[in-house]
Amino acid sequence: MSYLIRVLAICLAVRLSSVDAWEHGAGPAPNNGAARQFIVFDPTVAGNPAVAQAVPLDRTGWTATADSSQSGNAASSVLDGDTGTIWHTAYDPTVAQLPHNIVIDMKAAKWINGVTIMPRQDGNNGNIGQHTIEVSQDGTNWGSPVATGTYLNDKSLKTTIFGNRLARYVRITARTEAQSDANQWTSAAEINILAGPDPILPPGQWSGTIDFPIVPAAAAVVPRTGKVLAWSAWAATQFGGSPGGYTLTATYDPATGVVSQRRVSNTAHDMFCPGISMDFNGRPVVTGGNDAAKTSIYDPIADTWTSGSNMKISRGYQSSTTLSDGRIFTIGGSWSGGNGGKNGEVYNPSSNTWTLLRSATVANMLTKDRGGVYRADNHAWLFGWKNGFVFQAGPSINMNWYGTSGSGSVKLSGPRASDVDAMNGNAVMYDAVAGKILTMGGGQHYQAAPGIPNTHVITINNPNASATVTKVANMAYARAFGNAVVLPDGKVFVSGGQGWAEPFTDNTAVYYPELWDPATQTWTVMAPNAVPRTYHSIGLLLNDATVLIGGGGLCGNCPTNHFDAEIWSPPYLFNADGSRATRPRITAVTPTTSGNAEVAVGGTLTVRTDSAVSKFSLVRMGSATHTVNTDHRRVPLTGTRTTTNQYSVKLPTDAGVLLPGYWMLFVMNDRGTPSLGFTVKVKL
Template identity: 60%
Template sequence: MVFLRYTFVSFLLIDTIIGAYFPINRQGWTATADSFQDGNEPSKAIDGNANTFWHSRYNPDDPLPNSITIDMKQSFSVNGVSYQPRQDGSGNGRIGQHRIELSADGQSWGQPVAIGTYVNDATTKRTTFIARSARYVRITALSEAQGANNPWTSAAEINVFTEANYRSRSGWSGIWLNTVDIPIVPAAAANLPNGKVLLWSAYRIDDFGGGTGQTQTAVYDPTTGEVTQRLVTNNQHDMFCPGISMDFNGRIVVTGGNDEQKTTIYDPTSDQWVAGADMKISRGYQSTTTTSNGRVFNIGGSWSGGEGGKNGEIYDPSANQWSLVQNALVSPMLTNDRAGVYRSDNHAWLFGWKGQSVFQAGPSKAMNWYTTTGTGGVQGAGLRSTSQDAMNGNAVMYDAVAGRILTVGGAQHYQAAQATADAYNITIGNPGTTPQVAKTASMSFARGFANAVVLPDGTTFVAGGQSWVEPFTDTTAALVPELWNPATGAWTQLNPMAIPRTYHSIALLLPDATVLVGGGGLCGGCGTNHWDAETFVPPYLLNADGSRKARPVIQTVAQTVRLGASLAITTGGQVRSFSLVRLGTATHTVNTDQRRVPLTPSGSGTSYTVTIPSDAGVALPGYWFLFAIDNNGTPSIAKTIKVTT
């Protein structure tokens, strides 16, 4: 096993950290378990012999859950645990769903440092998390790995890892809550109306290839910590490197990729993947965006299906039909990538806007307005100020009412290039008009392959990426997230993450106003696959000592509301404002679904009314998180509502 050393740049008010990960010498350790079979004692999991193993009792059965507790005899700064299943050819007892906990005294355990599900194979699983001081480590198996129905648990070897020079940091800069182990390497993700997160990789759980007709998927439930896995084959669609959009009914429309002409739709109401009509143009690495009349506009994508000519087309979900938009030409939005059109039409920054128009903010330095009706059209919108091309950067509509978009990072070429730390503030008005563009403060870290998430208070959270962009590497990884404040234009550095998130990583806002950041890699035996995600708690949820703030509560609100209508909300106490954040979809740095609508309430005490914008190009119909924000700037847990036409 190879362990990488990452050196972080020292930053204001937060300690310099050297991320050096070492297995701790297990000499003198002891292990106890709540169940074991004679001859398969818990000590066998820490004896250095992979041919022996701990096994829960099977004569008679001692049903799951089963736990093993390791006493390291002294405290260490623990930042990881590895689990090796039994190596005798049997899959009995392989751990599936699990949780990992740490303790200083073996009595008080606190919140798990890791939850999730391990993949069902004999390989060693490594879970990494933010370092914490502990003497005891407890692993609890909640289920056998997927496909097995035995009530048993086994482990050949368990190792614990330490991070040198770790120091705890203050709560104001946010905290990483836990690691979620996922049985795939998630390169794509989508929020679901029920609060869960849909994730997928490619035809394999850890690698990609061409046109295999199947996709490995998973669903994570942030409330329970459960991660379930499913292989999708019925639509003959390998959904790696797709375009993704959420339609007005919360369905996830996935287009192209490895099977470059296919359309597949995930229906959250039935929890089923269903086939859509084939596209007119084969594509991979394209971008799609939902327009103000509910159709899905699609452009670019020369990664698969041939190079060049990937002009616009549009999908009507109600008719299940694609139509060419002949004059929505891709050529004005190309970057000047050294690899040519194979890379230069990738990952467009698209925003569905008023009158069925689409604004393209990048990654090319040239911005454009696209007309999606009839035969369509494209009109130049000028340059993005002093910005160069910014492939694999990010764009976020943080205030849809004002038409404001933040763009950050990216590089002039898709790979083997220096990323930028530059950021720009774009304000768009009526379709076809020239937007206002102003350079805002630069990030502290140059980033390509990062992810950006708009938060309920209008700030933008940027995590991951690397300063020298190169797929399937974690070198030059930026592990320090940053938070942009639109009121000041300034960036704040936040607590570092434990795991690099570079090419093929994802990030999404969760209903409790935290952020899920995960994935990276998906390259077989490349050594940079990340089978996990981390949950970040932003500073607005924390007191100075790192404890949780009291939060406002939305007690009652309608589940649906029409455009332009009033929405009555009752709360548990006085609040200052409300905001809507549309559920997001993320892959390859692109999330064209997320946007934020600030709402100014009338009323007081515990009874308020807000008015939904009347333009479907602003408050794009579909599912949104509704947050209440109190006078301290702390958001509530969201209620999910559907905005309708």
């Protein structure tokens, strides 16, 4: 492509016609719900869209007003360019009570996509904790927040990036003080507003930013509540050199927008770089990592962490998966606990015991990474399957079956067609009934290697039988370190990653996610996210059929720490004119136990809805770290109408297809619009 054509492509890509402009009354509704391609599409220039650029605007002539100010600490101090002066809320003669807000008036409407807040540099008094950020064109009508969350309590610059908005006013509301919930004051040294040109948006829509007090490098969807439990390491911004056995966590509640935080020390486990599986009681079981032998278990009902027994082999960067009998299998993980020999073992949650599987050898699944076994046994693509077997789909080009009975076993299933080793790529079981797995992306080496766009469909059936592999259309963007989830309708969403695999840099970051359609076996480019999501990022399907992506970094004082997340709403949530589609609603599901839907493998659900529906699916709740989300899978279901808006839904009879544990039940109408997920426990 010539230089002139590239320039024209970029110019067209930044034309101001975003969904956000329409939402705030700045133009006609875009055709956001339609399945259309990006108007100018050239991966060589569009991989780093203008929407991601965020630079401070000139603040000349701006004003700042606040609900409260102490004499000598006026709101205007945040615009004077001097980090030695601060805005501080009133504390003498009386203390003004939280919440507090400060409003920046830019004097004219501008396209903006972020805010930076410099805390006071002479102490922590008044640092903003829980907060919301809103924008307005008239100072009266504010609409939904563009960002919510909790900031880390330190002196570092706080940066919040969101999708482009046309606004004159920015309002920052502090709901808590970061140092202590008991403190009532708020302060800030400097506030800047960021801007970047707006692109023509492909399908889908992104939320405002959710700020976390940590870099969320690992996360799980909590059964029953639908909250997102995230964690980093012993510190909010870095790993390694742990002072001893604890982990910083944060929990995001989509229902309220509140992000809470906790330091987990009772398990004496630094849970960075672990294996994660959701057991049959919906408990995230977190193994190894920085404290390489440990097991920690989160109880979502009691909201507590407890210690499990230690693994037989110390591990970090291993993968694990829940089995058809409810046990958990893990393998690999030479990142910590010594190099090599990381053969398989299984955990029994009922007895809290680990059993080594000496014949489930790791050697079969090694890649040819230039870093040797330290990298070659990392992040296996594992899928629990029938009769306690595990299918290992990658990232090695050789695929394998692992047996978990007795001392274990391993049998080669053949190569992944003409693919290459694909470390830090993704694999998603999008149709468990048909044994269908989509694989995508990765790189031939863990780092310092080009990302690949390769995409394959793997079909598995009986354990130890050779899998069938079909090459399908490549992604538009080569990417390693991305994240992938399956949606209720069976389409697969992949986001983030970078074109050149290199930890702790956002160079070559891919901002445009893609959506794969199993009917056409092709990818469609989606609307770009605002923040790069590369190494140490996460991706999870939420109960409302949207996708949360977040994190990236966790590298100390590096510039690529991302203390935030974004939520993507797929095209199926929109009408053709860009307005929100009306969702069908599940009104009741039986059988129930103690008020919760529970059913055995092979059982039948009775589903009542508020309107006619035509499709049904179960999606298992996921957990993600380092591109791995092994237990997440989709089971399409068939419903038979029994009376008006009531359906009988038969479940698969094999626990290897329908793993025991917690699932989200979705119904979809004829337009493909899904309901909110209804939590269903599949019993052993």
